[in-house]
Amino acid sequence: MNRIILLCLSLLWTATAIPVDAQVAGDRATDRRPDDYRSRNFLIHTDLAKDDAEELLQKMETMLQIISRYWGAPSRKVIECYVIDDIKLWPPRSLPNEAVNAVNGGGLTIARGMRRGNQLNMNAIVYASNRFGTPQHEAVHAYCYQTFSSTGPTWYAEGMAELGNYWIENDSTVTAPDYVIRYLTQSDRKTLAEITDNQQQTGDGWRNYAWRWALCHFLVNNGNFHDRFRTVGVGYLTGKPASFERAFETQMEELDFEFQFFIDHLEQGFDVHRCAWDWKAKFREQKGTRPVIAKVKADKGWQSSGLKVISGQTYQLTARGAWKTADNAEEVSVGGDAAGSGSLLGTIYHDHQLSREFELGGKQTFTATATGNLMLRCRDEWNQLNDNKGTISVEFLSASDEAAIPARRASE
Ligand SMILES: [Zn+2]
Structure with a gap:
């Protein structure tokens, strides 16, 4: 039995305030044609120039290393990606119809396959615009499908994919773009229950993606919550019963306090790990001569x-x-x-x-x-x-x- 899963990301559709990336230039190397590039874990079909394609492969490999380490599972097979810089360079019908939408700044991961007991055979193909880190974002989805069979509920899938998008090796501080940080610090706060609501749909606009990223970034990097969050996440990916509310039932007030603090102080370079709260500290009134x-x-x-x-x-x-x-x-x-x-x-x-x-x-x-x-x-x-x-x-x-x-x- 075949299962078809669609995932898409709609960063551009609602984001009039996002600055247009200067590298999407139609006048560059007009004799370019899509070509194939390979690295250990990726096969990329792209119209990017060779140097840019190789740089992207390098970035994707680094990102994949970081996420495989986080989830404790190496990528099972090569991840195939179509990365589109200029749609005009692609011959007619060289991309499926759904993927053509991906050129609009977004992306799409199509996974097909099945799971029978412990047997997993899933193939995911990424279609992504070369903008806004979309190839990295979609590659996180593809890795999750091919390695675990699922990406988890929307908030988790998209939050972790955005994390993959912004992840920089050896730097766990906030690296999200300014427009994301500005939006999160200036808009009405979403509650934890709103961010983790299981009824959400993928592709519902970059503002929702921003909240999901913020919560996932916070939980991955804060030592008070890191372990439980990873356990819940692996549960989501492997189809085990997993619930955010249940996992943090006894810590929800602390989590909420620290998450609000994180948003209050959110800026590039903010280090969640360094600023985690010490809930185990003991306090006493000072009496007598012992200071x-x-x-x-x-x-x-x-x-x-x-x-x-x-x-x-x-x-x-x-x-x-x-x-x-x-x-x-x-x-x-x-x-x-x-x-x-x-x-x-x-x-x-x-x-x-x-x-x-x-x-x-x-x-x-x-x-x-x-x-x-x-x-x-x-x-x-x-x-x-x-x-x-x-x-x-x-x-x-x-x-x-x-x-x-x-x-x-x-x-x-
Ligand atoms: Zn996504």
Whole structure:
């Protein structure tokens, strides 16, 4: 019994704001004809110039390596792709009708085959425009079909395919294009339930693809959720019963909090792994003479101080050590440099909410404006933490009333 599956991507159809890629030029090498190019895992038929075709093959191989490593399964067979740069260079009827739509900036993966018990025999063919990373996107679908027989529910299939599209070797930071980031940070938030709704259809516009990418990127890279997400994903691909809600049932509030934080701070270079929340950290109120001691790394996001602060209570802090916020920056103490870069910042976490961040660097005391867990970080751009170096140690003691009075005066 043959099964035919169609998948398509409609990036261009609704995306009037997307800048047109300059490389789609009709006046280049008009004597070009579609030709075949092969690499270890791909056979590409394309009208691209030889150099461009070979560069694309290289990119596809790298992408395939990354996704096979992620899913723990090598590609079972060669992935055949038609990559169309200029449709006018293709002889009539050299492409199926459905594929002709693919020249419009989108793509299509057609999979045929069957699964009988453990026997899998699926063949997927990719038809893709050469634009917007569509060949890589579609090749993720083709790999999933040929290796596992399925691509999973739409949100997962398309989210992971977009991840494949943007994936860069040895760089797990955000690499999505600016228009995607602008849309996600400026539009109304979608809830996790909306993003993962199983009733969605493929090809429903780049905005939905953007949300799916964001959630998949976040879950793949955040150590708090990575393992469960991979298990659910492999379940989807292999047709086992798998449910996002069930997998994260006990973590849904944490997941939602961290995902909202990710969207709040989304920009190119943002590193989900570096900014993951430490849910296992222990916090205590400081009483008596034993201070609460925190170690804060310059190259991470919010980190636990170990101190539970009480609204209105004043604390003394003593910091030791130095750090820097760029390879070529000078080492500074918690006071930071003249521009404030490298100063020690705080925020108070309570019940999945954060207070506004406040300056702690250079202060000897501070008065808590809320009750909750004190979190600390080194001031730097959120997407530039990777080149930071150094750790600072901070001790907190509750200030006695006498000690608190001059501090309050000083801050007036
Ligand atoms: Zn797709």
